[in-house]
Amino acid sequence: MSVTPQTNTTIEEIAERLRTLDSFALCGHVSPDGDCIGSALGLSHALRMLGKKTTCLLAADAPIEPGLRFLPGADELIYAGDYDETPDAFIALDVPTIERIKDAAVVHDRAGVRVTIDHHAVDTTMAELSYTDPDAPACGMLVWDLIRAFGIEPPRESAICCYTALMTDTGRFQYQNTSAEAFRYAMEMVRCGANPADASQNVYQSRSEASFALEAVMLSRLFKDPSGRWAISFVTRDDMERTGAVKSDTETLIDTVRSMAGIQVACILREQDGEVRGSLRAKGDDVDVSVLARRIGGGGHKAAAGFTYKGTLDEALKDVPRLIDRLFDKGGLD
Known part of the structure; x- marks a missing residue:
């Protein structure tokens, strides 16, 4: 305690x-x-x-x-x-x-x-x-x-x-x-x-067919950092509508990315109501993703955190990877 x-x-x-x-x-x-x-x-x-x-x-x-x-x-x-x-x-x-x-x-x-x-x-x-x-x-x-x-x-x-x-x-x-x-x-x-x-x-063990369709879309645009330490992907409102997925169908996406061999940090971005919701997961004890989440106004725990990005998806796809990179720097996000 x-x-x-x-x-x-x-x-x-x-x-x-x-x-x-x-x-x-x-x-x-x-x-x-x-x-x-x-x-x-x-x-x-x-x-x-x-x-x-x-x-x-x-x-x-x-x-x-x-x-x-x-x-x-x-x-x-x-x-x-x-x-x-x-x-x-x-x-x-x-x-x-x-x-x-x-x-x-x-x-x-x-x-x-x-x-x-x-x-x-x-x-x-x-x-x-x-x-x-x-x-x-x-x-x-x-x-x-x-x-x-x-x-x-x-x-x-x-x-x-x-x-x-x-x-x-x-x-x-x-x-x-x-x-x-x-x-x-x-x-x-x-x-x-x-x-x-x-x-x-x-x-x-009760996933919908739509969740699998959405996962396929997410994986098709997955970006893995050249270092192999982190990966990021995203889903748009159009993806949700086209696959028939609902919010709960997005919950498994982050763990799919996290399960990749070698990945220490996984991130999923999702468009919602004019904002971008971000989910973060970490493996091992070397990285604390809650530090990144708090920097963007979110929070959570060392291995699991989330945030709401006040901006467009395109902006988030530029800013968030840069912040993830800094997590691995000696000075971190300080």
């Missing part, structure tokens, strides 16, 4: 405080991934077991990835803009800044108490009760600690959700952040009812 200076409490103190409250709004970051959704739903089920009223919010008015719809409670997720209650507490999960909860910020502001549980290292906090451990492979692990701190046996629904959170943020237990602790927590979650085969099949 390596909590950040912004941490001002303990998991046990958060558990004690939440027990005194009755209603909760839970929300993660915009464009939620498995850790984000799994953490929110996992905690929600545990709070309901304690007799609490919970609502899990989506930071933007957009559907979640199809592969996450199997999670218990996923059908109850609502867009934050449609939520008009004032909860006793707003719990931000897997998200470090107010900007990243987008349309849920107004709910955050009017809540009685604000709580953050996260594993992203940032310089600020947006909550009175804040617990951040950047060494945790997934926010779902911290949620599991919180559920245990309630003094209850985690419900099966929480086990399924938290296991999925851990599985996805460790890349099926393949990323560098996969620690011995991650396997110990996964074992506990399985004992409490999580089904690894079911989670893997839903998240990773």
Whole structure:
């Protein structure tokens, strides 16, 4: 464990405080991934077991990835803009800044108490009760600690959700952040009812035909740096329309590039709503892609990060490769 200076409490103190409250709004970051959704739903089920009223919010008015719809409670997720209650507490999960909860910020502001549980290292906090451990492979692990701190046996629904959170943020237990602790927590979650085969099949083995068509397009324009250390590709709005792909079909592209032999950094750029979304992945311990992501206004972890580029795709294709090159320089991006 390596909590950040912004941490001002303990998991046990958060558990004690939440027990005194009755209603909760839970929300993660915009464009939620498995850790984000799994953490929110996992905690929600545990709070309901304690007799609490919970609502899990989506930071933007957009559907979640199809592969996450199997999670218990996923059908109850609502867009934050449609939520008009004032909860006793707003719990931000897997998200470090107010900007990243987008349309849920107004709910955050009017809540009685604000709580953050996260594993992203940032310089600020947006909550009175804040617990951040950047060494945790997934926010779902911290949620599991919180559920245990309630003094209850985690419900099966929480086990399924938290296991999925851990599985996805460790890349099926393949990323560098996969620690011995991650396997110990996964074992506990399985004992409490999580089904690894079911989670893997839903998240990773249910790809659409359109996702394969989009991958072929992406690979056809893949650029590999002459040094062989990094590779980059992109997809356009036209690519999405022509193949019939949707946003969730782009999620596997980055790992395809990352899997190439010799590649230390992989990058995928995607046109979306007048902006360019970037995904970054790293292999090994030599490069920290979160440094690059933060330089462009994004964030993440050493081996997995993302950003939104404020410019055209052509501009991004000039700027981002130059920044990736600098990651390998002795001075880095400093």
